[in-house]
Amino acid sequence: MSSISAKPTASHRRGMLVIGAISAQVIGGLFAQMSPFVVAGLMGGRLELSEREAGLVTSIELLTLAITAIVLAPLLPRLPYRRICVAAVALTFLAQVLSILASGWTALVILRSIAGVGEGALYALSLSIVASCANNPEKIFGYFQVVWAVGSVPLFSAGGEITAAYADRGIFTLLAGITLALAPLLLLLPNNRSPEDKSVGSEHQTSSSTIGAMLLAGIFLYIAVAAALYAFSTSMGKRAGLDTVAVGYTLTVATLVGLAGAAAATALNVRWGRALPISAFCFTSAVVAVMLCLWQNSTAFVIAVVLAAILWYFSLPYLFGLAAAIDRSGRWAAAAGSAYLLGYAAGPFLGGAVIASSGYTFLAVVVVALTAASWVLLMVVLNRSMAGRTGVLLKA
Numbered sequence: 001m002s003s004i005s006a007k008p009t010a011s012h013r014r015g016m017l018v019i020g021a022i023s024a025q026v027i028g029g030l031f032a033q034m035s036p037f038v039v040a041g042l043m044g045g046r047l048e049l050s051e052r053e054a055g056l057v058t059s060i061e062l063l064t065l066a067i068t069a070i071v072l073a074p075l076l077p078r079l080p081y082r083r084i085c086v087a088a089v090a091l092t093f094l095a096q097v098l099s100i101l102a103s104g105w106t107a108l109v110i111l112r113s114i115a116g117v118g119e120g121a122l123y124a125l126s127l128s129i130v131a132s133c134a135n136n137p138e139k140i141f142g143y144f145q146v147v148w149a150v151g152s153v154p155l156f157s158a159g160g161e162i163t164a165a166y167a168d169r170g171i172f173t174l175l176a177g178i179t180l181a182l183a184p185l186l187l188l189l190p191n192n193r194s195p196e197d198k199s200v201g202s203e204h205q206t207s208s209s210t211i212g213a214m215l216l217a218g219i220f221l222y223i224a225v226a227a228a229l230y231a232f233s234t235s236m237g238k239r240a241g242l243d244t245v246a247v248g249y250t251l252t253v254a255t256l257v258g259l260a261g262a263a264a265a266t267a268l269n270v271r272w273g274r275a276l277p278i279s280a281f282c283f284t285s286a287v288v289a290v291m292l293c294l295w296q297n298s299t300a301f302v303i304a305v306v307l308a309a310i311l312w313y314f315s316l317p318y319l320f321g322l323a324a325a326i327d328r329s330g331r332w333a334a335a336a337g338s339a340y341l342l343g344y345a346a347g348p349f350l351g352g353a354v355i356a357s358s359g360y361t362f363l364a365v366v367v368v369a370l371t372a373a374s375w376v377l378l379m380v381v382l383n384r385s386m387a388g389r390t391g392v393l394l395k396a
Contacts, residue, residue, distance in 0.1 A: 013190075014133070018140055020189035021129045023182045024085055025144050026151070027092065028123030030175055031061060031115065032344060033152065037159040037171045042108075045167030053105060061112040061119075062345045068120025070338035076128040077329040080191040085125055089183045092118030096176035100169050120338075127320055127337045128330030129189065137324035137333075141317035142266030149259040149313055156252070211384050212332050216339040218377030219319050223340050225367045225374075226285065226312060227347020229292055232355065233305060236292050239360070240301035250305050258309030265317040274322060274382055281315040282375040286368045293364035316340075322378065326385045 031038065035058050042054035049057070072079075095115035102108040130140045162170040229236075237247035268277065284307065291304035323336035354363045 016188035017129065017133055017190065018143065020081075020085070020186055021126045021140070022144060022147055023185035024122045024129070024189075025126035026147065027089060027179050027182050028065075028119045028121070028126060029148075030178060031119055032065070032341065033148070034155065034159050034171065034175065035062070037163045038168070041163045041166075041168035041171040044163075045169065047102075047105060047108070047168065049105065057105075057109055057112055059345060060109055061116040062341060064113045064116030065120040065123065066338045066341035066345070068117050069124035069341065070335050072121055072124050073128070073331050073334035073338070076124060076331060076334050077132065081125060081129060081189045082187065082191045084121060085186040085189055086183075088118040088121035088125070089179060089186055090118075091115075092122070093176060093179045093183065096172055096179060099172045100176070123337050123341070124334035127323075127333040130330075131320075131324035131333035132328055132330035134324075136269050138269040138317045138321035139266055141320045142262055142269065145262035145313040145316055146259065146266060149255060149262050152255050153252070156255075208384070211326060211381055212335065214377045215323060215326060215332065215381045216335055218374045218381065219323075219336055219339040220343040220346075221370045221374040221377070222282070222285075222315070222319065223343030224347045224350055225289070225370045226308070227344045228351030228354075228363070229289060229308065229347075229367065231348035232351050233292075235355075236360070237301055237305075239296050241296070241298045242301065250302050251309075254306045254309035257306050258313045261310035261312065261314030262317070265314045269317075270321070274318060274325070275379065277314075277318050278322070278378050278382070279375065281311050281318070282371055282378075285311050285315075286371045289367040289371070290364050293360040293367070319378075322382060322385070326381065 039051075039054045039058055042049045042057060043051065092115050095111045095118065099108060099111045099115070102111055126144075127141075130137050134140045159171060159174060162174050166173070233251065234247050237250065242250070265277075288304045288307050288311065291300050292308070295301070295304075319340070320333055320336055323333040324330070326332055350366075351363060354366050
């Protein structure tokens with residue numbers, strides 16, 4: 001009888017790595033995705049926090065998450081994947097459980113900051129793992145967005161019902177339950193990169209901190225303006241003649257249709273290069289901003305919201321993929337996650353400040369201008385990364 005080797009094949013190992021990375025991504029990004037329900041739960045729960053207090057708790061956790069991601073970014077290539085993920089998920093789960101029992105605002109702030117540290121580590125690791133180990137990062141980042149698009153529908157439905165019934169304790173219990181359910185999948189991750197992964201990560205490195213900073217700035221601007229529009233989508237919908245319920249249904253449908261964007265990014269990945277897809281979603285995003293801010297028409301609003309959802313899920317794989325292209329060790333991809341989170345947090349403040357001072361027309365102008373600036377930065381980074389790769393090939 002011949003013995004069968006238990007050693008997994010390269011394709012099997014890569015599959016386990018992708019599943020583990022997606023699990024880390026979901027646990028790390030879950031709070032940001034469900035933050036509207038956390039705010040609602042804190043305001044209506046036993047603590048009865050004000051809008052300011054509830055918003056501050058949320059902002060502190062998002063900020064801690066982003067800071068953790070950017071601090072860990074330079075260290076990630078030298079850290080053991082599985083051990084860090086297990087430690088981070090244990091810290092996150094503990095903070096979620098204790099948040100259910102928290103009896104005061106100060107204790108809650110401390111606990112949510114601790115949760116942000118664990119979430120930030122998981123979020124950064126999920127991006128770094130793909131950047132350093134995948135031959136085609138855009139494709140795997142596309143899988144991330146498919147999971148988010150599909151998973152957001154039951155998450156939003158459950159989050160709304162549970163928050164309405166049990167307020168903050170309900171939403172924190174939901175976060176803890178999902179964290180616990182996905183935690184075992186993190187064991188699929190290896191502690192260290194294999195020799196094959198190291199050969200992938202050694203290709204066309206770009207060590208320029210200037211190029212990296214330009215990339216982070218480009219991602220931050222693009223995400224901030226997208227988040228600014230999303231934060232005030234209900235107000236824009238009312239200006240277009242829709243009530244809050246209709247806007248809610250529109251956003252739900254848009255999330256489902258947005259799956260097409262994630263699927264397109266997964267299917268196309270870099271088949272057409274990076275310049276064309278990045279230019280396409282930047283230009284179309286500017287058009288969508290004009291539609292949302294200036295066209296007070298319900299049909300135009302629905303079309304614009306659906307397009308915005310498709311662009312959101314389509315663009316993220318290319319933004320993170322570009323980060324992987326300039327440094328395959330995964331450091332800049334992890335930092336890109338921090339830029340994404342900071343942009344997501346800054347967007348509502350940006351939108352509110354512009355609308356309060358100059359109205360929706362000027363918001364359209366600002367969004368178009370910042371989107372154009374983001375496109376310029378991304379194109380410069382792309383050109384420099386291509387030039388760096390060509391130089392490496394010529395030396396070889």
